[in-house]
Amino acid sequence: MTVAPERAAERHHILTVLVENKAGVLARVxxxxxxxxxxxxxxxxxxxxxxxxxxxxxxxxxxxxPLEQIVRQLDKLVNVxxxxxxxxTDAVQRELLLATVEAExxxxxxxxxxVGVFGGEVLDVGPTRLTVMLAGPPETLDSFEGLLxxxxxxxxxxxxxxxxxxLDPHPPGARPRREPAHLxxxxxxxxx
Amino acid sequence: MTQMQLTGxxxxxxxxxxxGVEVMFGLPGGAILPVYDPILGSSxxxxxxxxxxxxxxxxxxxxxxxxxxxxxxVTSGPGATNIVTPLSNAYMDSTPLVVVTxxxxxxxxxxxxxxxxxxxxxxxxxxxxxxxxxxxxxIPRVVxxxxxxxxxxxxxxxxxxxxxxxxxxxxxWYWPDLDDLDLPGYHPVTAPEAEDVAAAxxxxxxxxxxxxxxxxxxxxxxxxxxxxxFAERTGIPVVTTLMxxxxxxxxxxxxxxxxxxxxxxxxxxxxxxxxxxxxxxxRFDDRVTGKVDAxxxxxxVVHVDxxxxxxxxxxxxxxxxxxxxxxxxEALLSATDAERFGGGTDRLAPWWARIRAxxxxxxxxxxxxxxxxxxxxxxxxELRDRAEPGTIVVAGVGQHQMWASQYWRFEHPYTWVNxxxxxxxxxxxxxxxxxxVGRPDRTVWAVDGDGCFQMTAQELVTAAAERIxxxxxILNNAYLGMVRQWQEMFYxxxxxxxxxxxDLPDYVKWAEAMGCVGLRAETPDEVGPAIEKANAVDDxxxxxxxxxxxxxxxxxxxxxxxxxxxxxxxxxxxxxxR
Ligand SMILES: Cc1ncc(C[n+]2csc(CCOP(=O)(O)OP(=O)(O)O)c2C)c(N)n1
Ligand SMILES: [Mg+2]
Numbered sequence: 001m002t003v004a005p006e007r008a009a010e011r012h013h014i015l016t017v018l019v020e021n022k023a024g025v026l027a028r029v030x031x032x033x034x035x036x037x038x039x040x041x042x043x044x045x046x047x048x049x050x051x052x053x054x055x056x057x058x059x060x061x062x063x064x065x066p067l068e069q070i071v072r073q074l075d076k077l078v079n080v081x082x083x084x085x086x087x088x089t090d091a092v093q094r095e096l097l098l099a100t101v102e103a104e105x106x107x108x109x110x111x112x113x114x115v116g117v118f119g120g121e122v123l124d125v126g127p128t129r130l131t132v133m134l135a136g137p138p139e140t141l142d143s144f145e146g147l148l149x150x151x152x153x154x155x156x157x158x159x160x161x162x163x164x165x166x167l168d169p170h171p172p173g174a175r176p177r178r179e180p181a182h183l184x185x186x187x188x189x190x191x192x
Numbered sequence: 193m194t195q196m197q198l199t200g201x202x203x204x205x206x207x208x209x210x211x212g213v214e215v216m217f218g219l220p221g222g223a224i225l226p227v228y229d230p231i232l233g234s235s236x237x238x239x240x241x242x243x244x245x246x247x248x249x250x251x252x253x254x255x256x257x258x259x260x261x262x263x264x265x266v267t268s269g270p271g272a273t274n275i276v277t278p279l280s281n282a283y284m285d286s287t288p289l290v291v292v293t294x295x296x297x298x299x300x301x302x303x304x305x306x307x308x309x310x311x312x313x314x315x316x317x318x319x320x321x322x323x324x325x326x327x328x329x330x331i332p333r334v335v336x337x338x339x340x341x342x343x344x345x346x347x348x349x350x351x352x353x354x355x356x357x358x359x360x361x362x363x364x365w366y367w368p369d370l371d372d373l374d375l376p377g378y379h380p381v382t383a384p385e386a387e388d389v390a391a392a393x394x395x396x397x398x399x400x401x402x403x404x405x406x407x408x409x410x411x412x413x414x415x416x417x418x419x420x421x422f423a424e425r426t427g428i429p430v431v432t433t434l435m436x437x438x439x440x441x442x443x444x445x446x447x448x449x450x451x452x453x454x455x456x457x458x459x460x461x462x463x464x465x466x467x468x469x470x471x472x473x474x475r476f477d478d479r480v481t482g483k484v485d486a487x488x489x490x491x492x493v494v495h496v497d498x499x500x501x502x503x504x505x506x507x508x509x510x511x512x513x514x515x516x517x518x519x520x521x522e523a524l525l526s527a528t529d530a531e532r533f534g535g536g537t538d539r540l541a542p543w544w545a546r547i548r549a550x551x552x553x554x555x556x557x558x559x560x561x562x563x564x565x566x567x568x569x570x571x572x573x574e575l576r577d578r579a580e581p582g583t584i585v586v587a588g589v590g591q592h593q594m595w596a597s598q599y600w601r602f603e604h605p606y607t608w609v610n611x612x613x614x615x616x617x618x619x620x621x622x623x624x625x626x627x628x629v630g631r632p633d634r635t636v637w638a639v640d641g642d643g644c645f646q647m648t649a650q651e652l653v654t655a656a657a658e659r660i661x662x663x664x665x666i667l668n669n670a671y672l673g674m675v676r677q678w679q680e681m682f683y684x685x686x687x688x689x690x691x692x693x694x695d696l697p698d699y700v701k702w703a704e705a706m707g708c709v710g711l712r713a714e715t716p717d718e719v720g721p722a723i724e725k726a727n728a729v730d731d732x733x734x735x736x737x738x739x740x741x742x743x744x745x746x747x748x749x750x751x752x753x754x755x756x757x758x759x760x761x762x763x764x765x766x767x768x769x770r
Contacts, residue, residue: 020377023324028316035317052376072501078321078341081377 011063012041014086014093014163015071017056020079021047028077029056036073039064042095042138042160053081057162086163095161096133097141098123102152103130111151118144129154137161196365200328200358201226203365204292205234207335210367213263215239215254215629217247221267222307224294226359239629239658244271246622246651248278252287253626256609257584257634259414261288261342262626268294269307272353273314277616280318282349284613285435286412288342289349290335297357298326312353320348325355328363337373345380346499347412381500384515389523391511392470392494396524397532399468399492401543402428405451405480408435408612409473409497415518416440416605419472422525426533427540429547431459433474435612438602448547452480453750454594457554457761460748461770462547464756466491473497473517476506477613486755496520553769556598557762558744564715568592568667568740572599574719575637575665578727583635584609584627588620588644590674592667594746596639607634618647624662625655635663635727642668642692642699649702655733656707663726664735669742670694677745681760694739703735712737 019025026045033040039061048055060070071083103111111130115122120134134144138161145156198206204227208216215237220228231238241247244266251262266275272293282289296305312322321341323334334352342350396402410419416439423430423446430440431451440447451459463469469491474480481487484506495502495509496517503512513520558569572595585600587593587610602608609627611619624638645666655662676690703710709729713722713736726734747762761768 024312024316027313031316066504069501069505072503076499076501078375078378 011061012059012088013062013067014088014091014161015058015060015074016084016086016163017058017074017080018048018053018082019056019077020081021052021054022079025054025079026056028079029058029074032073032077033060036070037064038070038073042158044160044162046162057160059161084165086165090166091163092166093137093161093163094135095138095141096135096159097144097156098131098133099145099148099156100124100129100131100154101148102128102154104128107151111148114144114147120144197362198365199226199230200325200331200354200361200363202230203328203331203363204335204354204359205230205236206365207332207367208263209235210332211261211335211339213261216263216265217241217250217254217626218265218292219244219247219267219271221271221294223268223296223356224265224271224292224354224359225267226356227265227292227294227354238265239625239654239660241622241654242650243648244274245277245618246625246648246654248275248289248291249281249616249619249622249648250626250629250651251289251291252278252282252285252619253586253609253623253628254630255282255287255289255626256623257606257627258630259412259606260630261290261339263290263292265292266294267307268296268311269309271307272309272311276314276318277614279315279349279351281611281614281616281619283318283320285611286347286408287349288347290338290342291349291351293351293353294359295324295353295355298355299357301355311351315351318349319351320346322351322353324353325358328358328361331358331363332366333368333373336368336370337375340370340373341375341378345378345382346409346497380498381514382498382516382519384496384513384520384523386523388511388513389520389527392513392524393527395468395492395494395511396426396428396470396528400539401462401466402426402468402470402540403448403462403466403491404428404430405433405463405469405471405474406430406436406439407433407472407474408439410436410439410517410521411473411605413473413498413517413519414605415473415516415521418518418521418525420444422521422528425525425528428470429462429544431455431463432602433477433480433612434597434610436474437597437600437608438605441603442601443603448551450597452477453482453752454598454746454748455480456556456598457748457759457765458547458550460750460756460759461550463488463491465546468492468494471495471497471509472521475502481506482750482754482756482758486757554748554761554765557747557764559764561716561741564739565741566713566716566719566738568669568738568744569595569599570716571665571667571719571738571740572596572639574723575639576600578720578723579637580635582607583637584624584631586610586620586624586627586636586638588638588640589615589617590641590644590672591669591677591744591746592639592641592644592673594674595667598746617641617644620644621648621662621664622651624664625651625660628655628660628662638662638664640664640666641673642666642670642694643672645699646692646697649706652703652706652708652733652735659732661730662733663729664733665723665726666699666735666737667740668694668699668737669740669744671742673742674746676742680745681749682751699735699737703733706733708733708735710735710737712739714739
């Protein structure tokens with residue numbers, strides 16, 4: 001199940017930022033956003049297959065500053081190795097949601113059914129509560145979260161999204177590869 | 193050099209020597225003690241300051257006149273926090289500094305140990321980069337990386353934090369190649385794209401009212417000669433911002449002088465009426481643009497800057513060129529064909545006619561005085577007219593700074609040192625000392641305010657002890673004059689906490705107590721002789737207390753937040769048709 005991404009696409013852009021895996025790098029990135037008044041909508045950090053680098057996936061709110069300015073300031077951080085901008089429409093995105101909901105025996109099957117419809121999973125079962133999980137595009141998680149709200153939600157956690165570029169369905173050479181203009185002259189990451 | 197065991201401290205000093213450091217400014221303390229020991233046997237001169245802020249500003253003054261990185265070394269905790277202001281100042285003005293701070297031992301980090309301060313955290317937003325060194329083995333590589341980052345691309349300050357156990361540990365000496373610096377994310381751009389140069393040239397060829405808007409980046413790029421060649425080839429008028437004074441000679445017929453809040457009428461108005469601004473190493477600072485939406489409304493913009501983040505930051509550029517200003521100017525110059533740009537004079541003649549009319553109607557102006565108090569502008573003129581060519585002028589922050597910039601005649605690059613982006617009071621005395629250390633062959637005059645002087649004057653003790661003969665002219669108006677001016681103009685003459693005193697402290701006695709010559713001028717006739725006396729001293733610092741008019745205001749002035757079109761001219765020029 002997918003939800004049209006228009007609304008989010010207007011304000012939210014995804015930056016995947018390859019950074020050196022060194023102490024304090026996350027603080028440098030977060031500090032840059034706060035001191036320049038750029039808004040972060042969500043942020044996820046994880047190691048990469050190369051232990052010299054980590055990848056930070058940042059969803060930025062471009063209402064706070066032009067994307068190009070955010071990218072260029074970010075690129076000035078010495079520990080930032082490469083930045084890729086993904087328009088939500090050009091990316092496959094996933095986020096993980098965990099929620100504990102009140103589910104008295106009478107409501108329990110409804111909750112389980114809802115989770116099933118969305119393709120989620122029940123992770124934990126208590127006498128009156130269930131903990132459920134759903135992975136999906138953020139908009140799907142939004143819809144799921146809205147529907148869950150009809151039951152008493154005890155706790156909810158979301159990870160922030162991670163994303164990769166959509167694969168080009170055309171065979172190589174059939175269509176010129178489009179690169180966002182503002183990234184044209186940014187350095188390329190070192191071959192690792 | 194193989195198989196040499198050194199302590200981290202020895203490796204640090206040796207690394208500074210390898211970088212060609214000739215002088216550093218600092219003050220020792222517990223956490224940096226191990227590093228002070230090998231200084232005794234080093235070729236590097238150490239200047240012992242009286243306050244760490246002085247060390248930072250001295251390093252800035254040194255860097256601004258030499259183009260090399262200034263180096264300062266201080267201890268942890270309060271020593272480190274005392275140098276935060278110079279780091280912020282250097283960050284705003286893109287001055288290359290390498291600051292070494294001591295830190296508590298690695299095992300004690302995070303325990304609130306004596307004199308512990310998270311200085312890399314504190315300075316993250318005001319350094320180009322900083323490093324906390326966790327192993328003595330890293331020292332040569334980090335020092336080499338620090339100098340590389342500080343001095344390449346858009347220059348700026350960096351900080352190296354060295355825990356005490358890292359200084360005392362031993363390591364195997366090595367010296368890294370540029371390729372071994374481990375900076376995978378650092379790739380400053382320098383060369384422009386040919387298509388952008390061509391687009392800029394097309395715009396220049398079509399412009400009828402162009403202005404070259406020259407900022408500090410031209411000086412950083414050592415681009416003054418290229419600028420002059422390009423300006424002369426194209427015949428375009430040139431304005432030099434507060435950070436770029438000296439990048440183009442004030443005496444040149446194409447020079448319009450300084451734009452901005454206290455710029456002259458012609459420089460401000462030429463930008464407002466321009467149909468093309470070629471911004472070279474300038475960043476559309478609010479003190480230059482006034483109200484951004486009303487700035488140069490008819491102008492297309494070609495923006496050249498080595499920092500891609502400056503492009504489109506404040507003003508959308510029609511052509512944005514990321515590159516070193518000298519390299520770009522040379523590329524532009526070689527693209528200027530004689531056919532389209534032959535001196536530029538014919539095509540630009542109507543534009544120059546308007547400019548000349550503004551210059552004639554609205555020159556810089558003050559009402560001279562026959563008796564006391566002395567007019568502050570007159571002091572700057574007298575200093576200027578009695579100065580040797582190549583004299584370096586250093587300013588504090590306030591009215592005196594603006595008068596120094598307005599009334600000095602800057603003919604050479606690197607002869608003007610001031611605090612532009614941060615506006616740091618107390619900058620002048622230590623920065624002048626650093627400038628004199630960097631250029632001992634030049635006369636260095638600080639033009640300071642009485643308020644500023646009181647913030648960092650103690651560094652004259654350093655100057656006297658180290659025989660660094662700087663000269664300080666205090667424009668003593670007994671006020672925090674610039675703030676007084678704002679209160680007069682914008683707060684209904686309600687003067688709140690701006691009065692100092694003309695004679696508390698007694699600046700002459702204070703100067704003498706610090707081992708300097710102290711002089712005073714109270715009337716206009718005393719100005720010239722006092723300057724002559726000061727100029728004759730060359731074995732110690734001199735301080736001259738000029739008793740200046742407290743009520744003089746800096747004109748012209750664009751009120752904060754107003755459009756540049758709302759420029760307030762000297763009362764004598766009010767009512768003249770614009
Ligand atoms: C460290 C610092 N504190 C406060 C200010 C605000 N400020 C700007 S100019 C000025 C007055 C400076 O007085 P003085 O040195 O006597 O110079 P004048 O304007 O009188 O020439 C002040 C307080 C500042 N720029 N820097
Ligand atoms: Mg004053």
